[in-house]
Amino acid sequence: MSHSISFHDDPSPEYGPDVAIGTSIGLRPEMACRACRRILNTSFDTSGQLRHLHPTARTSYDHDPDPVPSAEVAGVARSCDFCSDRYPVFRLDSGPVQALALGEDDSSVDDFGTTWSACITCTLLAQASKSEALTQRAVTRMGWADPTIAAEAVRAIHAGVVGTLRPGRTLLTDVHWPHAPITATALPKVRDRLTTLLTGPDRMDLLQVRQRQAIAASLQGGRLYAVDDEFTDLARTAAVDLPATVLDVEDLPAPHGLLLWAAAVAGGVCAASWASNNDGIQIICYRAIGGTDSINDATAVQALREQVGWLIPVDHQLITARRAITSADGALAVMAATWLLIAQRTGEAVSVLANRSIRKAYERTRRPTPEVRLVRIRSRQNTSRRETGSGESRQPQAQRQWISGYWRSQPHGPGRALRKDVYVFAYLRGPTDAPIAASTTVRILASERRHPKPQ
Known part of the structure; x- marks a missing residue:
């Protein structure tokens, strides 16, 4: 269960100085609003009446909360539970936290649960036990006209979370970041960061540890492909009419590899890796993370690149000899179309040099710089006359x-x-x-x- 810890829009009761942090006895499932897909706060008064409330936002909501379990909502609109940033990166775990709001005529309890979505900055502050810095960040970002009462309540909640924070963190893979273009020349570094992420200590609900290790190994031994914008458009168009197609290893441009499209192709997916084995073809789809439009703080961007990288896994599929891929399969259909177009010699792959800084980094570690193959449309006629x-x-x-x-x-x-x-x-x-x-x-x-x- 994950809730925004800022004020809700309901005017009564307001948080006052009498805010207590308690232990939640009956934890409830995470709820989201069906209309706006935002995660809802859970509030109940002393008589036990339950209410679901929108988290505080800079602009007011034009609808009442329509609560449903978040698992039933496609593309949940998460936000940082500490500062309301639109792009949380990690889920942190704490002891159960409740906030008791005491008013003159009424009182209520907000049940915040045990899990907290956090942006990269709030993640680092919470893990460093800097609860006061968390509070100041929340007050500043929300732009409250009179932050005194608000800061008092949020400060107590932040202290309760930080004081009971459990080790580790979990990468969030259901946050829809805006696409951040990645150049072909940066692909070796992108792969290195992705491999480090997969073999690192951060948890992932999408992939088990053994799967992550196998994927990382296939990435390190695979080929790198970057698809230019024209070929990306062609693959997306061709995927619309893709007939039921059963793929085998002969259709792959290499047994293992990582392929980057010039733009997001379906559901925000902009890259995919694959590994062929006796069970079939393992395909992992990725979204780009951390575009400059989504994170304005240069320090936060640097921390995100160092600790996460440029790509996060969002889907994992095993393609067996009996499974047919069709146009309804989204990014998988574009992947199949890309492979088939390459195999049909519609495209040509030309080598491109990695960035100079990346080449120097490989030289310092005495590793050969990986070859990046840029996939573009082949033309039979290149002369002007x-x-x-x-x-x-x-x-x-x-x-x-x-x-x-x-x-x-x-x-x-x-x-x-x-x-x-x-x-x-x-x-x-x-x-x-x-x-x-x-x-x-x-x-x-x-x-x-x-x-x-x-x-």
Whole structure:
């Protein structure tokens, strides 16, 4: 159960100087508002009447709380339970905490439970037992006109949380951060931070310890792919019409790898890693975390990069030989489309150098700098002018066109006397800098997901 510890909007009773921290006897399930997806405060008066209240916000709510268990709400809108920051990073555990609010004519109890969502700054303050700094941060960020009474109540609650804080923390994977672009040249460092996160002490509800260790090992031994913006758009478009497709290891560009798209592709997912084994293909999807628009404090950004990195895992899937991926599978469908487009030679992977600072860091530790492969759309025609059969030149095409795949009979063997059917993959015809004809970009997977004729 996780609740914002600031005031709710209900005017009575207000917290006064008589605020007590007690032990919660009957902990209740975490509740969220169905309308705004915010986590709700739980309040009950001395007669036992239960109420759910919106946490304090800078602007008022235009609806009453509509409480449902948070597990039933897709995309819960969490906030930091200490300062109301929109992007909490960790969940902290404490002893059970209640706040008793005593008014002149009435009293009530706010049940805050034992778990607390915290932004990176409040996480560091709480773990350093700096409860007064937590209070000052909350008062400042909320912008209360008269913080005296508010600070008194929040100070007592913060002291109760910090005083009963339990060791460790859990990474929150259900917070929808705005996408933060990651460059291809930074990918080796991004992978190193991700590997450190997976093998580190922070808990994750999404992955068990053994799974995390196996994923980290596959990351370290896998290839790095960065997909440019044009190829990302193509994969997203192709995934919309992706037919039911069963993937196998032959469809992968490498047995293990990490792939980064130029933009978020579905549900905020911007990257995925995979590892092939006897059970199938393990796929982990990631969101970017900590964009400059979401964290204004440079110190907080640095702490986030050092302690978490750039990517957080948000989904874990095992793709077996019997499971078909369809367009309804979101980021998995885009992943499958990306793989198939690469396998069909629609794309080409060219090597790019990591950032100079990253290369220097690898040199200092006597490690070879990993190769990053930038995936982009392949074009058959790169010249600006072409010669016609009559020897005359003609102007280049205004757009690139998809040339659909086809079968051809190819001679082979001694004296090239034998014939075999060879499938010619789809390709783009036209100048590299010309736009792609949109009407032809979504049909290639459905028409080409087939195997060569048996010989």
